[in-house]
Amino acid sequence: MSQVTVLTPQPIDRGDDPRDVMQLVNVRKIYPGPVEVLHGVDLTIKVGELVSIVGPSGSGKTTLLHLMGTLDQPTSGQVLINGIEVSSLSDRQLSAFRARTLGFVFQQFYLIDGVSAVDNVANGLLYSGVSLARRRELAVRALRRVGLGHRLGQPPAKLSGGERQRVAIARALMARPAIVLADEPTGSLDTQSGDGVLQLLRELNTDGTTVIVITHDPAVAEAMDRQVTIRDGLIVSDVVTGGVPR
Amino acid sequence: MSATIQGPARLSPTDTVRVGASGLTSRPLRSTLSALGIAIGIAAVVSVLGISASSQAALIAQLDTLGTNLLQVQAGQNFGGATSSLPLTAEPMLSRVGPVTTVASVATVSAKAYRTSYVPVGVTNGIQVKAARLNLLDALAGTMAQGSFLTKATENYPVVVLGATTAVRLGFDTLIPNSVIDIGGKTYVVGGIMASMPLAPDIDRSALIGYPQAERDFAITGSPTTIYLRSTPDQVDAVSAVVPGTVNPANPNEVNVSLPSDALQARIATNDAFNSLFLGLGAVALLVGGVGIANVMVISVLERRSEIGLRRALGATRGNIRSQFLTEALLLAGAGGVAGVLLGAVITWIYSSTRSVQFVVPVTAVAGGIAVSLVLGAIAGLYPAVRAARLAPTEALRSV
Ligand SMILES: Nc1ncnc2c1ncn2[C@@H]1O[C@H](COP(=O)(O)OP(=O)(O)O)[C@@H](O)[C@H]1O
Ligand SMILES: [Mg+2]
Numbered sequence: 001m002s003q004v005t006v007l008t009p010q011p012i013d014r015g016d017d018p019r020d021v022m023q024l025v026n027v028r029k030i031y032p033g034p035v036e037v038l039h040g041v042d043l044t045i046k047v048g049e050l051v052s053i054v055g056p057s058g059s060g061k062t063t064l065l066h067l068m069g070t071l072d073q074p075t076s077g078q079v080l081i082n083g084i085e086v087s088s089l090s091d092r093q094l095s096a097f098r099a100r101t102l103g104f105v106f107q108q109f110y111l112i113d114g115v116s117a118v119d120n121v122a123n124g125l126l127y128s129g130v131s132l133a134r135r136r137e138l139a140v141r142a143l144r145r146v147g148l149g150h151r152l153g154q155p156p157a158k159l160s161g162g163e164r165q166r167v168a169i170a171r172a173l174m175a176r177p178a179i180v181l182a183d184e185p186t187g188s189l190d191t192q193s194g195d196g197v198l199q200l201l202r203e204l205n206t207d208g209t210t211v212i213v214i215t216h217d218p219a220v221a222e223a224m225d226r227q228v229t230i231r232d233g234l235i236v237s238d239v240v241t242g243g244v245p246r
Numbered sequence: 247m248s249a250t251i252q253g254p255a256r257l258s259p260t261d262t263v264r265v266g267a268s269g270l271t272s273r274p275l276r277s278t279l280s281a282l283g284i285a286i287g288i289a290a291v292v293s294v295l296g297i298s299a300s301s302q303a304a305l306i307a308q309l310d311t312l313g314t315n316l317l318q319v320q321a322g323q324n325f326g327g328a329t330s331s332l333p334l335t336a337e338p339m340l341s342r343v344g345p346v347t348t349v350a351s352v353a354t355v356s357a358k359a360y361r362t363s364y365v366p367v368g369v370t371n372g373i374q375v376k377a378a379r380l381n382l383l384d385a386l387a388g389t390m391a392q393g394s395f396l397t398k399a400t401e402n403y404p405v406v407v408l409g410a411t412t413a414v415r416l417g418f419d420t421l422i423p424n425s426v427i428d429i430g431g432k433t434y435v436v437g438g439i440m441a442s443m444p445l446a447p448d449i450d451r452s453a454l455i456g457y458p459q460a461e462r463d464f465a466i467t468g469s470p471t472t473i474y475l476r477s478t479p480d481q482v483d484a485v486s487a488v489v490p491g492t493v494n495p496a497n498p499n500e501v502n503v504s505l506p507s508d509a510l511q512a513r514i515a516t517n518d519a520f521n522s523l524f525l526g527l528g529a530v531a532l533l534v535g536g537v538g539i540a541n542v543m544v545i546s547v548l549e550r551r552s553e554i555g556l557r558r559a560l561g562a563t564r565g566n567i568r569s570q571f572l573t574e575a576l577l578l579a580g581a582g583g584v585a586g587v588l589l590g591a592v593i594t595w596i597y598s599s600t601r602s603v604q605f606v607v608p609v610t611a612v613a614g615g616i617a618v619s620l621v622l623g624a625i626a627g628l629y630p631a632v633r634a635a636r637l638a639p640t641e642a643l644r645s646v
Binding site: 062066069071072091092093095096097098099100102104106108110112113114115123124126127128129131132171 | 252253254255256257258260261264265268271272273552553555556557558559560561562563564565566638639640643644
C-alpha cells in the first residue's frame with residue numbers, strides 16, 4: 001500500500017535544471033461557468049521518468065494533461081516544457097512543438113476510420129515534414145515494435161481494443177517524442193490488454209522517453225515508478241514506488 | 247534559457263490531397279451522393295452547350311456549303327396589289343453588275359402537275375410547275391438525289407425534274423426510268439429528283455421544266471418570277487442595294503430582294519434563346535449541389551471533432567485543418583464537376599449520333615464546368631473549414 005503524504009510547499013526551481021522536462025508552477029484552470037478545476041498545481045517531472053497521475057473521476061486529470069500537452073493554456077501559473085514557457089508560444093509554434101516533442105495516447109484511441117493501421121501510425125509524423133515513404137517505413141517499424149507486424153494493412157474496425165490502443169501507441173512513439181502523455185490508456189481495455197499496453201509504455205520509458213500516464217485506476221498507477229495523486233484539483237501526494245515520498 | 251522554436255513544417259501538396267481525400271474515401275456513399283448535385287448541374291450545362299454547339303456546327307457547316315452570298319429577287323406587289331413579274335431584261339442587266347457571279351431564274355407556269363391524267367384537277371398537292379434555267383442547281387448549291395438536272399438537250403423536250411417535296415407528294419421514292427407525270431394535260435418524263443434545298447424551300451415544292459419547252463407548251467413570256475443570284479461574298483450588301491434599280495429602273499420599290507441564308511442564321515440564333523432556359527435550370531441544379539456540399543461539410547466537421555482534436559495533438563496547425571476541409575470540399579465538387587462534364591459529353595454524343603450531326607463539346611464548357619465546380623466547392627467548403635480550424639483542440643477532444 002502506498003501511503004498518502006500531504007506535501008509541504010517546496011521551493012520551485014524554474015527551468016534551470018536541464019533535467020526538468022516538465023514543470024507546472026502554481027497552475028490554475030478556471031473554465032467558464034466559472035468552474036475552478038485546478039487550484040494551483042506545482043509539479044516537476046524529470047527527463048526519463050515514468051509517472052502516473054492518479055485521481056478520481058472529475059478531479060481534473062484530463063485538464064492537467066491538456067495543459068501539459070500544450071493543447072490548452074492555464075488561467076494562471078506557468079507550464080514549462082524543456083524550459084520553454086508554453087504561453088510564450090504562438091498557436092503555430094505550439095503545433096510545431098507538439099509535432100516534434102509530444103506524443104499522445106487517448107482512452108478512445110482516436111484512430112481514423114477507413115485508414116489502415118500503417119497509415120494511422122504514419123500520421124504520427126504527418127505534420128513534421130517527413131515524406132510519405134519514410135513515414136510508412138517508420139510506421140511499419142513502430143507497428144512491429146508493438147507486436148502488430150501482422151496487422152499492418154488492417155483498418156481500425158478489424159482490430160480488437162487492445163490492438164487499437166497498440167496502434168495508437170505506435171503512432172505516438174514513431175515520432176520519437178521526448179514526452180508521451182497517456183490519458184486513461186487502459187480505460188477501454190480488459191485487464192490483460194491493459195497490462196500489455198502498460199508493458200509497452202514501460203518499454204518506451206526504458207528507451208529514455210518521459211512517460212506520463214493519467215488514470216483513475218490505482219492498479220495502473222501502482223505499475224508506474226512515481227505516483228502523483230490529484231484530488232479536487234490539488235496534488236495530495238507524490239510518491240515513488242513502494243510508497244516512498246519524494 | 248532561450249530556445250528557438252521552429253515553425254511548423256509545411257504539408258506537401260500530395261499529403262494535402264491525401265488528407266483531404268481520406269475524409270471522402272472513408273464515407274464513399276455519402277461522398278458520391280453529395281457530389282451528385284454538382285454532377286447533375288454540370289452535366290445539364292455541358293450537355294445543353296454541347297447539343298447546341300453540335301447542332302449549330304451542323305447549321306454552320308450547312309451555311310458554309312450553301313454560302314451566304316445568294317440573293318433572291320422577286321417582283322413585289324404593285325399599287326393594284328397584283329404580283330408583277332420581273333422584266334425580261336432583268337437577267338441580262340443583273341449579269342452586268344460587276345460583283346454578280348451567277349444569275350439564274352425560274353418562271354411560274356400556270357399549268358399543274360399530276361401523277362397521272364386521271365387525278366382530279368383540283369388535287370394539286372401544292373405543287374407548282376416552274377420553268378428553270380439550266381444553271382439553277384449550281385446557283386442554289388443544290389444537288390440531285392437521283393437522275394440528272396435539266397440539260398441543254400432536255401430543256402427542249404417534255405422532261406421534268408422534281409423537287410424533294412414534290413417527289414414525295416407524287417409518290418416517287420425511287421426514280422424508275424421512263425416514269426412520266428402529267429403537266430397541264432401533257433406527258434412529261436421525270437429526268438431527276440433534287441435533294442432538298444434549305445436555301446430555296448420553294449424549289450422543293452416545284453416541278454421544273456425547261457424555259458423553251460414551257461414557252462412552247464404553256465405560252466409563258468420568258469419573264470422570270472424569281473431570280474437567284476450569287477455575288478462575291480464581300481459585296482453582298484452593295485449588290486443587294488443596286489438590284490432593284492437594275493431590275494426595274496422605273497419602279498425600283500416593286501422589287502423585293504432577300505437573303506435566304508438569313509433564315510438559317512435566324513435558326514442558329516433561336517437555338518441560343520431556347521438554351522438559356524436549360525442553362526438557367528443547370529445553374530439552379532449547381533446552386534443546390536453547392537448547398538448540398540456545404541451541408542455535408544458542416545455535418546462532417548461536427549462528426550469529426552475528435553479527428554480534428556487528434557490532428558491538432560499530432561501537430562496540425564489551424565491552417566492544416568482549414569486546408570484539409572477545404573481540400574475535401576474541393577475534391578468533392580471537383581469530382582462532381584468531372585463526372586458532370588463526362589455525363590454531359592455522353593449526352594451530347596448520344597444526341598449527335600442519333601441526329602447524325604457533328605459531335606462538339608465546347609472547350610469552354612468543359613473548362614468552365616470544372617472551374618465553376620471548383621469555385622462552388624471553395625465557397626461551400628470555406629465556412630465549415632474555418633469552423634473546423636477555429637475549434638479549440640481540447641473542445642475537439644472532449645466531444646466523444
Ligand atoms: N470545457 C469545460 N467547461 C466546463 N467544465 C469543464 C470543462 N472541461 C472539464 N470540465 C469540468 O472540469 C472537471 C474536471 O474534468 P477533467 O479534467 O476531465 O477530470 P478527470 O479527467 O479527472 O475526470 C469536471 O468537473 C468537468 O466537468
Ligand atoms: Mg479524464
